[in-house]
Amino acid sequence: MRVQTDCNVLELTQLASGGWTMTLESHGIAEQITAPGQFLHIRCGQGQLLRRPISICNWSARRDLIRVVFEARGEGTRWLSRRQVGDNLDVLGPLGNGFAMEENGRYLLVGGGIGVPPLLGCAVQGSRNCTAVLGFRSAGHAMLLEEFGQACLGGVRLATDDGSLGHHGFVDTLVRHELEQRQRYDGVLACGPKPMLKSVAVVCREKGVPCQVSMEERMGCGVGACLVCACRNAQSHYVHVCQDGPVFPAEEVDWNE
Amino acid sequence: MSNPAMSVQLAGMELKNPVVVASGTFGFGREYGQFYDLSELGAICVKGLTAAPREGNPPPRIAETPMGILNSVGLQNPGVDAFISTELPFLHRYDVKVIANISGNTPEEYGEMCQKLSSAGVDMIEVNISCPNVKAGGLAYGTRPDLAAEVTRMAKDHAGKIPVMVKLSPNVTDVTEIARAVADAGADALSLINTLRGMRIDVSSRRPILKMNTGGLSGPAVLPIAVRMVWEVASIGLPILGMGGVSDGDGAAQLMLAGASAVAVGTACFVDPYAPIKVRDELRDIAARQGLDGVSQLTGALRPW
Numbered sequence: 001m002r003v004q005t006d007c008n009v010l011e012l013t014q015l016a017s018g019g020w021t022m023t024l025e026s027h028g029i030a031e032q033i034t035a036p037g038q039f040l041h042i043r044c045g046q047g048q049l050l051r052r053p054i055s056i057c058n059w060s061a062r063r064d065l066i067r068v069v070f071e072a073r074g075e076g077t078r079w080l081s082r083r084q085v086g087d088n089l090d091v092l093g094p095l096g097n098g099f100a101m102e103e104n105g106r107y108l109l110v111g112g113g114i115g116v117p118p119l120l121g122c123a124v125q126g127s128r129n130c131t132a133v134l135g136f137r138s139a140g141h142a143m144l145l146e147e148f149g150q151a152c153l154g155g156v157r158l159a160t161d162d163g164s165l166g167h168h169g170f171v172d173t174l175v176r177h178e179l180e181q182r183q184r185y186d187g188v189l190a191c192g193p194k195p196m197l198k199s200v201a202v203v204c205r206e207k208g209v210p211c212q213v214s215m216e217e218r219m220g221c222g223v224g225a226c227l228v229c230a231c232r233n234a235q236s237h238y239v240h241v242c243q244d245g246p247v248f249p250a251e252e253v254d255w256n257e
Numbered sequence: 258m259s260n261p262a263m264s265v266q267l268a269g270m271e272l273k274n275p276v277v278v279a280s281g282t283f284g285f286g287r288e289y290g291q292f293y294d295l296s297e298l299g300a301i302c303v304k305g306l307t308a309a310p311r312e313g314n315p316p317p318r319i320a321e322t323p324m325g326i327l328n329s330v331g332l333q334n335p336g337v338d339a340f341i342s343t344e345l346p347f348l349h350r351y352d353v354k355v356i357a358n359i360s361g362n363t364p365e366e367y368g369e370m371c372q373k374l375s376s377a378g379v380d381m382i383e384v385n386i387s388c389p390n391v392k393a394g395g396l397a398y399g400t401r402p403d404l405a406a407e408v409t410r411m412a413k414d415h416a417g418k419i420p421v422m423v424k425l426s427p428n429v430t431d432v433t434e435i436a437r438a439v440a441d442a443g444a445d446a447l448s449l450i451n452t453l454r455g456m457r458i459d460v461s462s463r464r465p466i467l468k469m470n471t472g473g474l475s476g477p478a479v480l481p482i483a484v485r486m487v488w489e490v491a492s493i494g495l496p497i498l499g500m501g502g503v504s505d506g507d508g509a510a511q512l513m514l515a516g517a518s519a520v521a522v523g524t525a526c527f528v529d530p531y532a533p534i535k536v537r538d539e540l541r542d543i544a545a546r547q548g549l550d551g552v553s554q555l556t557g558a559l560r561p562w
Binding site: 002003004043048049050051090092217218219220221222223224225226227228229230231237238243257 | 281282283284287288289291292304312313314315316317318319320321324325326328330333466476477524526527528529530531
């Protein structure tokens with residue numbers, strides 16, 4: 001039976017990018033995680049009625065730890081960033097379906113901005129045989145580069161919107177280059193803003209490489225009961241990000257919505 | 258401290274406790290059934306059903322507001338036939354009453370659905386005449402006494418022995434006017450309140466958060482309105498299922514004192530999946546502290562000034 005759990009904050013630090021990394025003692029949630037890309041639904045104080053879905057960055061079932069990396073963008077996540085070590089958080093999880101990965105598969109991980117953290121879980125937990133293509137607004141917004149460098153045997157390529165780090169431009173150019181120049185990939189796993197996901201999906205379809213994308217939508221219950229986080233699938237039916245996703249095969253998403 | 262009996266009657270239907278989960282907040286029970294035994298609940302009011310399957314509204318469908326949420330799901334549901342064939346058998350595995358919530362485009366559709374659900378073996382039908390989200394029908398029935406009465410009569414004519422409860426909209430000037438019309442048309446019970454129409458705007462983009470521009474407000478913010486409206490409608494004399502912003506035993510007790518025989522918990526489920534269980538236990542504690550033999554003694558026991 002699923003449970004709501006009080007998780008203990010073990011570590012909370014601000015990254016140079018401005019985002020926050022938080023490690024939780026998960027009280028049994030970590031061992032239930034089935035794939036990278038799943039999320040926690042976290043209560044963010046009495047003033048915020050709705051929980052906030054935060055993607056899992058990495059975890060250790062053995063040590064009962066879960067790491068999340070988030071940006072303090074609204075009231076809820078600002079509240080979360082003000083917690084102290086030792087505080088308890090009201091957490092539902094793990095929720096949703098993550099990235100489907102073969103243990104020794106070769107994957108291209110494509111992340112944009114705050115979509116980058118869950119891909120670290122893919123590299124650490126899913127398959128070491130990964131190459132990462134990470135995009136940020138600028139060098140100052142880049143995060144988790146060292147950890148991706150250690151986890152990805154295929155290395156890390158970077159892109160920034162302003163050219164202050166790596167390729168000047170969007171990640172899809174690098175993705176195209178990777179798929180054309182490098183050895184064969186078993187799949188592309190992407191998380192980031194929808195326009196980025198769409199352009200990555202287009203390149204993957206062109207190159208015939210299977211692509212999975214992690215989608216976002218304003219969420220309510222997080223468990224599939226309230227039906228608010230609707231997103232259209234390729235057959236033009238509504239599916240729900242919390243229960244049917246957040247990770248979908250790219251060809252199952254209606255990109256024109 | 259007494260040990261109060263928790264069972265209540267709602268239009269002849271016996272509930273083992275007064276806590277119902279509100280339509281649209283609990284799906285068909287499967288999701289929250291992963292958290293606790295659904296037999297713990299008094300009744301489950303299922304996601305609003307329509308004659309044909311409905312896709313619902315485009316996203317975003319939810320916006321957070323001070324102590325509330327706005328939603329514009331738009332009655333997404335698999336249709337009454339799919340409910341009967343795949344969802345109802347699942348719910349029947351539990352010792353819990355099943356209330357089917359229905360919305361129709363025409364009075365005939367209400368009748369047709371009532372007939373199917375009555376034969377399929379639900380315990381009660383809740384007629385939604387007040388969903389503010391659907392462009393066709395919906396609001397019009399709930400805001401006009403003559404149309405509300407027509408739908409009620411149609412439902413009663415086709416529901417057989419199953420009690421018919423009519424869910425009232427708060428988006429009216431005088432809720433008792435509609436309540437009296439549906440009571441006269443034969444309704445067995447009333448449920449209220451449905452959501453209040455509201456709107457939230459993103460100031461930087463100058464766009465409404467909801468794709469449908471407006472939506473229905475629910476959550477703790479609406480509790481005082483629900484209590485007031487239940488109190489106003491109680492004078493009509495029909496049994497009442499009270500709802501609107503209940504998140505604890507105190508809120509549930511307020512609705513019962515105002516005249517409700519049972520209470521529904523809705524939005525609070527999104528905050529805490531165990532909210533209905535918590536409300537039930539706190540309600541028992543309140544009744545015990547007041548030395549009552551049964552929680553049903555709270556119903557209508559208000560001492561107004």
